Amino acid sequence: MQVNAKLTLEEQKFDFRRKTIGLFLGPALGLLIYFMPIAGLKAQAHGLLAIVAFVATWWITEPVPIPVSSMLGPVIASLMGIVNPTQAFAPFANPLIFLFMGSFMLATAMMSHGLDKRFAYAILSMKWVGSSPTRILLALGLVTALCSGWVSNTATAAMMFPIAMGLLLAIKDMHTAAGREIDLEKYKYATGLMLMAGYASSVGGVLTPVGTPPNIIMIGLLEQMGGVRVSFFQWMIWGSIAMIAYFGIVFVVLKKMFPADVDHIEGAEQLIRERRANLGPWKAGEINAVIAFTAAVVLWVLPGFLAMIYGAGDPILNTYNKYFSEAVVAMLAGLMLFLLPTNWAERKFTLSWADAVKGIDWGTLILFGGGLSLGGMMYTTGLSKWLGDLIVAATGANSQAVIVTIFAVFSLIMSELTSHTAATNMVGPLGITVAISAGLNPVPVAVAIALSSSLGFMLPVSTPPNAIVYGSGFIPITKMIKSGAIIDLIGIALVTIPLVIYVVKWVGY
Numbered sequence: 001m002q003v004n005a006k007l008t009l010e011e012q013k014f015d016f017r018r019k020t021i022g023l024f025l026g027p028a029l030g031l032l033i034y035f036m037p038i039a040g041l042k043a044q045a046h047g048l049l050a051i052v053a054f055v056a057t058w059w060i061t062e063p064v065p066i067p068v069s070s071m072l073g074p075v076i077a078s079l080m081g082i083v084n085p086t087q088a089f090a091p092f093a094n095p096l097i098f099l100f101m102g103s104f105m106l107a108t109a110m111m112s113h114g115l116d117k118r119f120a121y122a123i124l125s126m127k128w129v130g131s132s133p134t135r136i137l138l139a140l141g142l143v144t145a146l147c148s149g150w151v152s153n154t155a156t157a158a159m160m161f162p163i164a165m166g167l168l169l170a171i172k173d174m175h176t177a178a179g180r181e182i183d184l185e186k187y188k189y190a191t192g193l194m195l196m197a198g199y200a201s202s203v204g205g206v207l208t209p210v211g212t213p214p215n216i217i218m219i220g221l222l223e224q225m226g227g228v229r230v231s232f233f234q235w236m237i238w239g240s241i242a243m244i245a246y247f248g249i250v251f252v253v254l255k256k257m258f259p260a261d262v263d264h265i266e267g268a269e270q271l272i273r274e275r276r277a278n279l280g281p282w283k284a285g286e287i288n289a290v291i292a293f294t295a296a297v298v299l300w301v302l303p304g305f306l307a308m309i310y311g312a313g314d315p316i317l318n319t320y321n322k323y324f325s326e327a328v329v330a331m332l333a334g335l336m337l338f339l340l341p342t343n344w345a346e347r348k349f350t351l352s353w354a355d356a357v358k359g360i361d362w363g364t365l366i367l368f369g370g371g372l373s374l375g376g377m378m379y380t381t382g383l384s385k386w387l388g389d390l391i392v393a394a395t396g397a398n399s400q401a402v403i404v405t406i407f408a409v410f411s412l413i414m415s416e417l418t419s420h421t422a423a424t425n426m427v428g429p430l431g432i433t434v435a436i437s438a439g440l441n442p443v444p445v446a447v448a449i450a451l452s453s454s455l456g457f458m459l460p461v462s463t464p465p466n467a468i469v470y471g472s473g474f475i476p477i478t479k480m481i482k483s484g485a486i487i488d489l490i491g492i493a494l495v496t497i498p499l500v501i502y503v504v505k506w507v508g509y
Contacts (some may be wrong), residue, residue: 022061024413030054042080045383047358051076052374053298054247059422060414066422067363070370074377083377090368091376095327096220100368101360102330103210106293107151109337109351109358111283116159118145121276122484124163131269133260133334136167138251140193141200145247148204149211149239150293157201157465163275164197165472170271190474192258196250198469202454203246207239208232209326212454213364214424216237218374221428224248225379232326233304238503242451245495246487253487256480288340288350295335299324364421371425379427388433398438401501406497407431408448412488415456418462424453444500451496457484 034050041049050075058069074088074096101325110116123129129139140160168190172182184190205212209232211218217233222228232417303324306317336350378384392398395406407427414423431449435442456462460470469475 010034018061019063023063026057031056037193040119041386045381047080047082048377048381048383056426060418067366070321070367073370074373080146094372096216099327099330099366102334104360105334105356109289112355113287115286118279125272125276131264139283141196145201145204147205148201153201153205154213155462157198157468160197161468165192166271176312177419185473188258189260191479192254194469194472194474196254198465199250199457201465202463206451206454207243209235213421214450217424217430218373218450221375221432222446224376225432231303232300238335242499246491247492249487257483260498285350292333292336296329299329319508323378368423375429384429384433386438391434400440402434404445404448405497406451407445408492411449411452412455415453416462420453420456448496448500455488455491457487
């Protein structure tokens with residue numbers, strides 16, 4: 001993960017040392033494990049364990065870009081003869097890769113034509129929001145979370161950042177007009193509003209499978225390692241509950257810790273109205289993006305309603321799923337954007353290939369493919385079972401609640417230290433294997449890992465949204481650590497663990 005925050009000199013030194021140490025520690029650890037005798041582990045699994053240790057170390061310390069580390073795994077495994085190249089690179093063509101690619105195309109079209117801003121300003125200009133700092137904090141968070149369920153967390157945070165800045169400048173101007181100067185870098189409400197823009201971007205990502213990479217990674221690993229298919233509709237059931245609960249915690253904590261010192265923000269309503277008016281009337285590109293997005297959402301959630309009407313095993317539902325998988329729907333909607341015109345006379349369409357290439361996060365797709373490749377190899381070589389049995393024996397984890405708790409906490413810790421996508425790739429295969437080794441359903445632990453990975457709120461390096469808002473200069477690092485720790489602990493104890501134990505079972509797993 002590349003962080004664009006304004007790092008202090010000490011933070012830069014720490015980052016430099018971390019990368020330097022990791023550069024040499026990764027291969028050294030891999031070689032040590034490779035030449036270390038390990039009883040009960042077959043040669044292929046032993047070699048793969050060395051590769052996993054090497055790649056995981058580089059994922060955590062980031063001496064090279066994380067997607068580069070992800071490609072190293074299948075390359076080295078092929079060179080060592082653990083699997084053949086076809087097996088090693090097949091996961092990079094997994095249908096879920098194309099589900100994400102299509103969703104990136106949709107998000108790119110929405111952002112390039114300003115549909116995301118139109119949606120944001122429409123909610124912020126509602127009468128119930130007004131000029132109340134508390135309601136503005138709530139509305140900004142809601143807009144951010146809802147957008148982030150469909151658009152990448154990073155893009156959502158980048159979009160909401162200037163909106164939050166504009167609101168804070170309006171507050172500063174109001175105080176100046178009243179003869180009082182405030183320093184936004186030390187202003188509590190400024191800290192709270194910026195943290196809301198960052199935190200809500202991560203919270204909203206849990207809503208849908210395409211909201212954030214950890215969701216789709218765990219869905220892929222479940223299907224690959226556990227033979228379990230989770231539909232878009234099923235994920236949205238527990239995803240919506242998790243999002244609402246997490247958002248409530250974030251709002252209450254930020255409101256209490258960073259209250260405003262005024263009852264209303266003079267000029268806030270005018271600022272939002274002006275920005276909304278500047279968008280002008282609906283344009284063809286926006287209308288086309290809405291058509292493609294609506295088509296995708298309807299086709300994604302339709303199987304859930306068909307299952308409720310006809311039953312899970314009905315031929316109608318099976319036929320629908322055969323032809324309209326989530327990946328096919330995503331690519332269909334994404335490709336529609338290249339055919340829906342914005343100016344037919346000039347042969348201009350809603351999305352150009354140049355814009356699509358810029359909007360697709362290729363690094364995430366590569367990281368996802370590399371994670372699936374390692375996960376699949378761990379399963380086929382027996383490494384995951386060996387590790388799973390080891391963890392079960394060492395921890396005594398033989399119940400759903402214990403396994404969920406262990407891996408939810410582990411995933412959260414790892415996501416605070418490194419990219420939440422890399423953390424999911426590391427923790428996911430282990431969690432699923434431990435559940436299977438203990439004879440338990442792997443779905444709850446998989447969902448717990450995905451949800452916990454979105455709770456990295458303590459440090460700028462935990463998630464890109466954290467880094468973006470931290471770069472404003474309005475968030476003291478101590479405040480981010482304190483508020484993030486509180487939200488993390490409450491979220492994992494009161495939402496993640498109870499939700500995956502009870503709600504996931506209620507949904508049908």
